[in-house]
Amino acid sequence: MSGEPTLHSRRTLTLRFDIPISKTREFWDALKEGKLVATKCTKCGTVSFPPQGDCPKCMGSEFTWFDLGSEAKLVTFTQVQITPASFVENDPYVIAIAEFPGGTKVLAWLEGVGPETAKLGMKLRVESRLPKEGSPYYVFVPA
Numbered sequence: 001m002s003g004e005p006t007l008h009s010r011r012t013l014t015l016r017f018d019i020p021i022s023k024t025r026e027f028w029d030a031l032k033e034g035k036l037v038a039t040k041c042t043k044c045g046t047v048s049f050p051p052q053g054d055c056p057k058c059m060g061s062e063f064t065w066f067d068l069g070s071e072a073k074l075v076t077f078t079q080v081q082i083t084p085a086s087f088v089e090n091d092p093y094v095i096a097i098a099e100f101p102g103g104t105k106v107l108a109w110l111e112g113v114g115p116e117t118a119k120l121g122m123k124l125r126v127e128s129r130l131p132k133e134g135s136p137y138y139v140f141v142p143a
């Protein structure tokens with residue numbers, strides 16, 4: 001699938017901030033409670049994560065929100081050795097793709113487990129991070 005995030009593209013690291021805030025208050029509100037929510041197009045049923053302002057398939061703008069679930073499964077991960085300048089405090093860090101029960105895959109930092117001990121298929125949960133400066137974001141931690 002061409003829409004899948006790749007771990008080798010730095011562009012994917014900015015994906016989660018590429019969300020039109022006005023249409024996604026639900027997303028940020030849920031994130032504060034440690035939940036990830038996605039949008040489902042009411043017209044064609046396309047699931048979007050991160051939530052989109054308009055459906056990428058039919059351009060519809062009516063959505064329902066749903067909780068991705070509290071537990072995801074680690075699908076792949078990589079340790080990033082050369083970090084973009086803006087993330088120096090996280091150097092080096094592990095990013096992972098995890099799959100939620102409905103099949104939605106999400107890219108995020110993996111915390112609390114190193115590349116030596118992370119195991120494919122291990123259970124992860126989402127935690128929100130609310131920095132004093134900058135946008136809230138989410139990380140995976142071992143469940």
Ligand SMILES: [Zn+2]
Binds near residue numbers: 042046058
């Ligand atoms: Zn649609």
